[in-house]
Amino acid sequence: MRMKKREFGLLVATATAMAPFVAASSARAAGKSLVMGVSIPAADHGWTGGVVYHAQRLAKLLMAEHPGLRVIVRTSPDATNQANALEDLTTEGIGALVILPTNPDPLVNAIKQVKARNIFVTLVDRSPSNNDQSVRDLYVGGNNPALGAVAGEYIRTHTPDAKVVVIRGLPIPIDQQRQNGFDAAIKGSKIQILGREYGNWSRDDAFKVMQDFLTKFPKIDVVWCQDDDMAVGVLQAIRQAKRTDIQYIIGGAGSKDMIKKVMDGDKMVPVDVLYPPAMVGTAMILTAANFYDSVPVRGNYILDATLVTRQNAKEYYFPDSPY
Amino acid sequence: MRMKKREFGLLVATATAMAPFVAASSARAAGKSLVMGVSIPAADHGWTGGVVYHAQRLAKLLMAEHPGLRVIVRTSPDATNQANALEDLTTEGIGALVILPTNPDPLVNAIKQVKARNIFVTLVDRSPSNNDQSVRDLYVGGNNPALGAVAGEYIRTHTPDAKVVVIRGLPIPIDQQRQNGFDAAIKGSKIQILGREYGNWSRDDAFKVMQDFLTKFPKIDVVWCQDDDMAVGVLQAIRQAKRTDIQYIIGGAGSKDMIKKVMDGDKMVPVDVLYPPAMVGTAMILTAANFYDSVPVRGNYILDATLVTRQNAKEYYFPDSPY
Numbered sequence: 001m002r003m004k005k006r007e008f009g010l011l012v013a014t015a016t017a018m019a020p021f022v023a024a025s026s027a028r029a030a031g032k033s034l035v036m037g038v039s040i041p042a043a044d045h046g047w048t049g050g051v052v053y054h055a056q057r058l059a060k061l062l063m064a065e066h067p068g069l070r071v072i073v074r075t076s077p078d079a080t081n082q083a084n085a086l087e088d089l090t091t092e093g094i095g096a097l098v099i100l101p102t103n104p105d106p107l108v109n110a111i112k113q114v115k116a117r118n119i120f121v122t123l124v125d126r127s128p129s130n131n132d133q134s135v136r137d138l139y140v141g142g143n144n145p146a147l148g149a150v151a152g153e154y155i156r157t158h159t160p161d162a163k164v165v166v167i168r169g170l171p172i173p174i175d176q177q178r179q180n181g182f183d184a185a186i187k188g189s190k191i192q193i194l195g196r197e198y199g200n201w202s203r204d205d206a207f208k209v210m211q212d213f214l215t216k217f218p219k220i221d222v223v224w225c226q227d228d229d230m231a232v233g234v235l236q237a238i239r240q241a242k243r244t245d246i247q248y249i250i251g252g253a254g255s256k257d258m259i260k261k262v263m264d265g266d267k268m269v270p271v272d273v274l275y276p277p278a279m280v281g282t283a284m285i286l287t288a289a290n291f292y293d294s295v296p297v298r299g300n301y302i303l304d305a306t307l308v309t310r311q312n313a314k315e316y317y318f319p320d321s322p323y
Numbered sequence: 324m325r326m327k328k329r330e331f332g333l334l335v336a337t338a339t340a341m342a343p344f345v346a347a348s349s350a351r352a353a354g355k356s357l358v359m360g361v362s363i364p365a366a367d368h369g370w371t372g373g374v375v376y377h378a379q380r381l382a383k384l385l386m387a388e389h390p391g392l393r394v395i396v397r398t399s400p401d402a403t404n405q406a407n408a409l410e411d412l413t414t415e416g417i418g419a420l421v422i423l424p425t426n427p428d429p430l431v432n433a434i435k436q437v438k439a440r441n442i443f444v445t446l447v448d449r450s451p452s453n454n455d456q457s458v459r460d461l462y463v464g465g466n467n468p469a470l471g472a473v474a475g476e477y478i479r480t481h482t483p484d485a486k487v488v489v490i491r492g493l494p495i496p497i498d499q500q501r502q503n504g505f506d507a508a509i510k511g512s513k514i515q516i517l518g519r520e521y522g523n524w525s526r527d528d529a530f531k532v533m534q535d536f537l538t539k540f541p542k543i544d545v546v547w548c549q550d551d552d553m554a555v556g557v558l559q560a561i562r563q564a565k566r567t568d569i570q571y572i573i574g575g576a577g578s579k580d581m582i583k584k585v586m587d588g589d590k591m592v593p594v595d596v597l598y599p600p601a602m603v604g605t606a607m608i609l610t611a612a613n614f615y616d617s618v619p620v621r622g623n624y625i626l627d628a629t630l631v632t633r634q635n636a637k638e639y640y641f642p643d644s645p646y
Contacts, residue, residue, distance in 0.1 A: 276619045303622035
């Protein structure tokens with residue numbers, strides 16, 4: 001520890017020469033006590049498996065950073081259980097709640113009850129119909145329209161005449177937003193959409209949908225399947241059918257397996273589009289910053305749907321994560 | 324230090340009992356070297372004075388947190404100087420730039436040149452016409468329409484029949500956004516707008532505009548002046564004219580003096596609406612998190628125009644800040 005202290009002393013000295021520093025009254029309240037509850041869906045695989053992994057990773061990092069901070073991560077299988085978890089966390093004296101709801105609308109009242117106790121509420125990813133200050137202090141989410149748009153732009157740029165099949169998720173708003181973004185991005189291009197079917201964000205269902213597409217269409221250039229879990233089923237169907245016409249597929253989210261393929265230069269998976277489960281970590285960092293760093297964090301934070309390429313894939317690869 | 328270490332050990336033990344922790348490979352790269360350049364307008368007073376204060380405060384906090392981090396804060400009086408500062412920072416080997424431009428459009432090319440060198444760019448507050456991923460990785464800004472809306476809603480709720488005078492800023496988009504938010508919030512109410520004039524976000528000009536309003540209108544209930552610097556001029560004009568009809572005024576931004584008045588229960592300044600200079604600190608924390616915490620931060624972050632009341636004012640009061 002002594003070495004670190006000396007290092008810091010030197011750094012401050014350097015910095016002081018550049019600009020005068022402020023008085024000590026604004027220094028971090030390092031020992032300030034706070035219990036942060038993190039309520040997330042239970043999962044050991046898939047996107048929510050990644051959420052659990054990153055919530056636990058950041059809990060560790062943040063507690064190391066702030067000696068007065070205790071982070072409690074609780075997972076719940078459904079909305080009823082999660083409502084109970086919120087009550088338990090409140091009883092345990094949390095001063096802040098980071099919640100990624102299993103299902104937002106049935107949980108609105110439970111979340112509002114937490115907020116009514118003057119507990120700072122950060123909502124992640126899934127927002128209820130009324131996602132405003134009456135429900136939460138901070139919202140952190142991904143960008144669904146951009147997830148579709150980035151995939152569409154990539155296809156338009158790299159294979160402007162492509163025959164494309166689309167595997168959608170479920171007929172809910174998130175899916176429609178992604179689809180609208182995609183459609184806007186390819187509008188006016190020579191890209192031809194052969195078919196669109198729902199794969200229910202499921203590996204098995206996407207496998208079956210892709211089998212149907214392969215039977216129906218003798219020549220397919222590109223598959224856009226909106227989600228990395230579905231991409232696994234799609235790749236399996238292509239492999240089993242021994243089809244060589246498909247040039248590449250584009251999924252979405254940023255699963256470990258797909259990011260690895262991008263990293264390794266797999267020609268079937270040249271890119272991925274980010275909708276990262278690690279966003280729960282971003283939400284936890286900002287929630288801690290509200291208490292320890294006296295910076296404004298209340299607001300609406302929409303993360304980019306970053307295009308993951310061979311160049312930047314390493315940044316998004318977590319080998320220890322289940323996702 | 325030993326005590327802190329033991330405390331942390333206990334906390335981890337507690338946490339481990341709650342949820343299993345992830346492997347060490349995801350632990351913070353604590354010693355990772357990074358130079359973060361922070362380029363902001365020069366100022367020793369006003370909103371930008373607050374920006375300088377908070378940039379220096381967070382530089383100190385973040386360097387204490389990350390032994391490998393060096394933060395260089397540079398202030399520039401105008402766009403030409405700031406473009407030169409960006410070149411200097413690039414020469415100094417920055418890996419990340421946090422910039423609050425003096426004037427965004429003339430600086431777009433200079434910012435793009437930084438980004439082209441694979442330097443992570445966070446843009447704060449003032450966005451150029453094309454505020455997208457070609458210019459920056461992350462944008463952090465305030466909410467101008469909400470700044471007007473929150474003021475309008477407060478007036479509508481607390482003085483539904485008020486006769487109001489409005490002092491606007493300058494005829495630029497930010498001002499129009501604030502005005503539109505305000506107008507939408509009072510639409511359909513019994514609030515009567517006696518007059519609207521530009522005060523150029525200047526204390527002196529707002530003083531003169533308010534003098535004119537006081538001469539012209541024998542009965543004024545509320546003044547909305549959109550900005551705390553202008554609020555100082557407004558309060559001075561009211562005091563000099565010894566007028567007692569004005570019930571209260573609403574400024575905006577969150578200056579030290581206005582926050583103090585709210586905190587102290589000054590009847591003329593019951594609330595303030597946040598557009599906080601500390602947002603530069605939020606931007607710096609997220610920029611550091613990109614490198615040290617492996618969480619996604621690229622995106623668009625719009626901070627709320629939080630209503631500052633006697634209850635929460637302390638949270639936004641920085642006695643050492645010039646603003």
